[in-house]
Amino acid sequence: MMQQIYPSVAHPFRYELNKDLQFAAAHYVPSERAGKCSRVHGHTYFVNVTIAGNQLDETGFLADFSALKKIIHDRFDHSLLNEHAEFFDNEDADRFPTTEIVARTICDLIQAYLDQTENKPVCVQVFVRETPTSYVLYRPFAGGSHER
Ligand SMILES: Nc1nc2c(c(=O)[nH]1)N=C([C@H](O)[C@H](O)COP(=O)(O)OP(=O)(O)OP(=O)(O)O)CN2
Numbered sequence: 093m094m095q096q097i098y099p100s101v102a103h104p105f106r107y108e109l110n111k112d113l114q115f116a117a118a119h120y121v122p123s124e125r126a127g128k129c130s131r132v133h134g135h136t137y138f139v140n141v142t143i144a145g146n147q148l149d150e151t152g153f154l155a156d157f158s159a160l161k162k163i164i165h166d167r168f169d170h171s172l173l174n175e176h177a178e179f180f181d182n183e184d185a186d187r188f189p190t191t192e193i194v195a196r197t198i199c200d201l202i203q204a205y206l207d208q209t210e211n212k213p214v215c216v217q218v219f220v221r222e223t224p225t226s227y228v229l230y231r232p233f234a235g236g237s238h239e240r
């Protein structure tokens with residue numbers, strides 16, 4: 093699944109960077125309505141992160157590819173997503189580890205890192221593929237401005 097072409101996101105910035113990464117993790121969706129997915133099972137999550145901005149840093153990077161990988165892969169690889177209590181909550185449907193909420197969480201984590209960099213680019217899209225037939229796109233600025 094790596095090296096696939098992802099849906100593009102409209103933005104006004106001069107530079108756009110994309111980073112593919114993956115991690116293996118278990119999860120369950122803690123709702124009877126999730127059917128078989130309410131039982132613990134695992135995926136290899138394929139993620140594409142899109143970052144955009146007008147300024148590069150002193151290294152000529154929009155963002156450091158290696159740092160982006162570390163933020164996500166090192167945190168979630170070979171873990172049970174439901175156990176990351178700082179991000180997910182089995183009692184709150186807006187914090188269940190669904191593909192949608194995993195994508196939003198990844199975007200928030202990446203943006204928190206970018207906010208600390210000198211050139212302050214923005215994460216404009218996160219793609220998360222959970223299975224060969226299921227993926228989600230999260231676009232934090234959809235329908236609005238890129239100002240934060
Ligand atoms: N909108 C969402 N729907 C489902 C999610 C989700 O996160 N968001 N998650 C699941 C399950 O966790 C499951 O891992 C994925 O389900 P599904 O795509 O149905 O997997 P299959 O391999 O059974 O699908 P095929 O159509 O047979 O390829 C369920 N729904």
Ligand SMILES: [Zn+2]
Binds near residue numbers: 119133222
């Ligand atoms: Zn699943």
